[in-house]
Amino acid sequence: xxxxxxxxxxxxxxIGAYGAxxxxxxxxxxxxxxxxxxxxxxxxxxxxxxxGRTAPxxxxxxxAAAAVQRIIDPVPQALVLxxxxxxxxxxxxxxxxxxxxxxxxxxLDIRDFTELKG
Amino acid sequence: MIKxxxxxxxxxxxxxxxxxxxxxxxxxxxxxxxxxxxxxxxxADLGAANIVTAIVVTYRGLDTLGExxxxxxAASIVGLVLAQDTHKTPRxxxxxxxxxxxxxxxxVPLILLLGVYVFVNGHLTPGGGFQGGAIIASGxxxxxxxxxxxxxxxxxxxxxxxxxxxxxxxxxxxGLLLAGGFLDNRxxxxxxxxxxxxxxxxxxxxxxxxxxxxxxxxxxxxxxxDTEEL
Numbered sequence: 085x086x087x088x089x090x091x092x093x094x095x096x097x098x099i100g101a102y103g104a105x106x107x108x109x110x111x112x113x114x115x116x117x118x119x120x121x122x123x124x125x126x127x128x129x130x131x132x133x134x135x136g137r138t139a140p141x142x143x144x145x146x147x148a149a150a151a152v153q154r155i156i157d158p159v160p161q162a163l164v165l166x167x168x169x170x171x172x173x174x175x176x177x178x179x180x181x182x183x184x185x186x187x188x189x190x191x192l193d194i195r196d197f198t199e200l201k202g
Numbered sequence: 203m204i205k206x207x208x209x210x211x212x213x214x215x216x217x218x219x220x221x222x223x224x225x226x227x228x229x230x231x232x233x234x235x236x237x238x239x240x241x242x243x244x245x246a247d248l249g250a251a252n253i254v255t256a257i258v259v260t261y262r263g264l265d266t267l268g269e270x271x272x273x274x275x276a277a278s279i280v281g282l283v284l285a286q287d288t289h290k291t292p293r294x295x296x297x298x299x300x301x302x303x304x305x306x307x308x309x310v311p312l313i314l315l316l317g318v319y320v321f322v323n324g325h326l327t328p329g330g331g332f333q334g335g336a337i338i339a340s341g342x343x344x345x346x347x348x349x350x351x352x353x354x355x356x357x358x359x360x361x362x363x364x365x366x367x368x369x370x371x372x373x374x375x376x377g378l379l380l381a382g383g384f385l386d387n388r389x390x391x392x393x394x395x396x397x398x399x400x401x402x403x404x405x406x407x408x409x410x411x412x413x414x415x416x417x418x419x420x421x422x423x424x425x426x427x428d429t430e431e432l
Contacts, residue, residue: 086229101212161254162258
């Protein structure tokens, strides 16, 4: 199960990286980055998964005393919670920059932006 | 063509690294040292039922403060980058349809209520300030979809955002004075694990985070919506 989720995550990272490297349209590149972002999150969550255990919340099903034997690793989940939120902020930022670039050149093609080329 | 070839070679190298990681990975059967500490001590020390929340808000609370700051920075830069000239051309009102308008009137209060529920119960259920804030922002998004010309007051949004931020830091400093350290939740009574009024300052801090995140996302949405079409 963890392997399946992890393989999916790695696959998403590869798809995202391929898109970011080969696409010329800024919006497509941004979407590629968000796909890779989801892949990274999936891999981190999969690392915390443990067979036969449950969510790290203490309730009727999991007493505080039995928590060590019954719950999965909470740390990757806390990390991914952070990563998702930052990912949304970064995506919004990329979209805003794309808008600005389009306003300047009337184009979303990365080949039209050559100012930084030597 | 050559560029695409280089990209494929690069990806093949990545895939090789990932494959090594994947096939060499054996899932843990026991919690590691850090996770074990959190699993054993959270209920007794902090009184929070949701261990992920305890980590995010208290054990690694400083990181969360940093994260909210990053989000604030992203929202500010979006506002800055999309800042418009003073002259505004009035946009034509696009009819959005009866279904969307009525649906929005019915759903937005419920969505906001769900968002508040999610962040108030962050220490008990799988939820919390970030999730609740995102839900609140989705309510704002629905309002904007139903009425694209609606102008949200940036003043109100940034007031909510700043007040929540100031109280967040103030509670952190109170922890420094009254309890064990910055953002320590034990400035309020811990109560019984699993009750709404428990886990000390965690529900208060997470509610503030919820308001702050909701306001930040709302400000991003408002900036994007105010942007003129090209």
